[in-house]
Amino acid sequence: MPELPEVEVVRAGLAPAVDGARVVGVEVLDGRALKRHVPIVGDDGRGGHGVTLTSEAAAIRAADFERRLTGVVLGAPARRGKFMWIPVVSAGEATHLALLAHLGMSGQMLLRAHEAADDRHVRIRIWIDNPEHGELRLDFADQRLFGSLALDELVATDDGAPGGFVGNGLLRGAGEASAGGAGVAPALIPAQASHIARDPLDPEFNDARWAERLRSRGTGVKALLLDQSLVSGIGNIYADEALWRARLHPETPGRAVGPRKVRELLGHVREVLGQALSEGGTSFDEQYVNVNGQAGYFAHSLNAYGRGGEACPRCGAEISRIPFGGRSSHFCPKCQRQR
Template sequence: MPELPEVEVVRAGLARWVVGRRIDSVDVVEPRSLRRHRPGPEHFTATLAGREITDAVRRGKYLWLLLTSGNDPAPLAMLAHLGMSGQLLVKPPEAPAERHLRVRVTFDDRDLQLRFVDQRIFGSLQVTELVTTADGGPGGLGRTGLPLLPPEVAHIARDPLDPAFDDSDFADRVRARHTGIKRALLDQSLISGIGNIYADEALWRAALHYARPTETLTRTAIARLTDAVRQVFGEALDAGGTSFDALYVNVNGESGYFDRSLDVYGRAGEPCKRCGTPIVREKFMNRSSHFCPVCQRKR
């Protein structure tokens, strides 16, 4: 599944290429990709037609395109979740249709199309009415900074790249938990956007064992971990994301390549880049954790 840097790369691409454009028409090739839009495909296409996209916003791994509302009583957005294999591609209309094309949005200038491609159909699109954020801050990372977000995303916490993320509050909430630190990092209601790969990478940089009890962590250690998450995210964004197959691509169809720079994930048996000790892989929540048994001792 794409992690936060992948989704942020897509959001930035959408902000560059589709914000400010007006939707002319929508072609639903696969109705299952609209299963979360309960009024159905016809309502989806009719609602989007004629609206301008005013912002591309992301919270955690969710992203949405803010729309002009016209006479609607509440602000509207097209909410996208990429699932396991969803892609949002910006292509010229004459470009051949992708094999797994599910939804095609054509703009009134006829220069570009926004295409939702999804091999496994775990992703989805829907039009939703926005609500006010609980804390009064921006709904997510975007240009406008409006205090609005889809209700479907309201339970998702802010991520460390969000300017409204509160480091002190995060430290307090972590220390109040009674769980392992990696489990806490993967809890999207506590901190969003961190998946298995980047959790391992950040924990290695912060020299913390993945099972370290959260209540034993000092505020200094949590601050070190939060900084490590931001560093990993920042480097992944610079590189274009992490990709292990052809499923993740950005809006221009270019695969990410941050996997070439991973320090610990997927390197079981290879020497730690800090101390030379072989990296260990252990089962964790039906997945795996990778760590250095010397640099990341469980206390």
């Protein structure tokens, strides 16, 4: 579900509540929401996805997560692509630890009053005390459990540039400063997010390098947009939308896209991400919501995604829907010709 714009809406919403707040309590209701959390003591040696946690292993993780997170002070949340993290600070100084969050397909970070009733699918509750805003509850809810929280080690970025976006307001668009004044992002990134590329709205994103890598591959351009090691933050919705804007067929091999067209595609990616951001992200149902549980409006602005069988807003031809890696690609067969 949540792609870059949705995760950024959540990150920005979390910032005023968590920055400077102390964790006063942690309760793991479902240990499966800690898939990425590796306990220090009693490590079961089983990590990552595609591995079913035994209930014993899940209990070890839960206990470790609760023990180590309780009592810490949190800093300003950061984001790269679809990964988000909140650094653990001590006496105002960053430590080597961060609370890492990935929302997967259905994850939500909800800010609620301390004693508010639970939302559906809450897996982890974190009680925080903010010096300015008082006591709040940060709930991680996730229907499908593809998302997770973890305590993860912060490592140096390989290029020495900031690890991700940190700002007091919502990121506005390609390489722009935040609305509320940019925070100083340290050159650190959680180890588990360090393998993904920078996202297209990161000022340090290397356009030429990306273009070169994309044009060296025989894979379809949609699969390349979704490859988080080439460019992060793009998912099924915005891949389809960017390709529609660029008039590119999703199965066009990377090496068949000319240099000019590749630059154009990147421009469309930035444009669609920026527009979605300004409209609060894309919500089809209750699955994607901001920290207050509210939906975004960008679903009204989609041209291709989810519109199979409808008329192309540009040429009127019928939008096609074809299988793609266990889900679907949506495109206009007339304006997005295979080349």
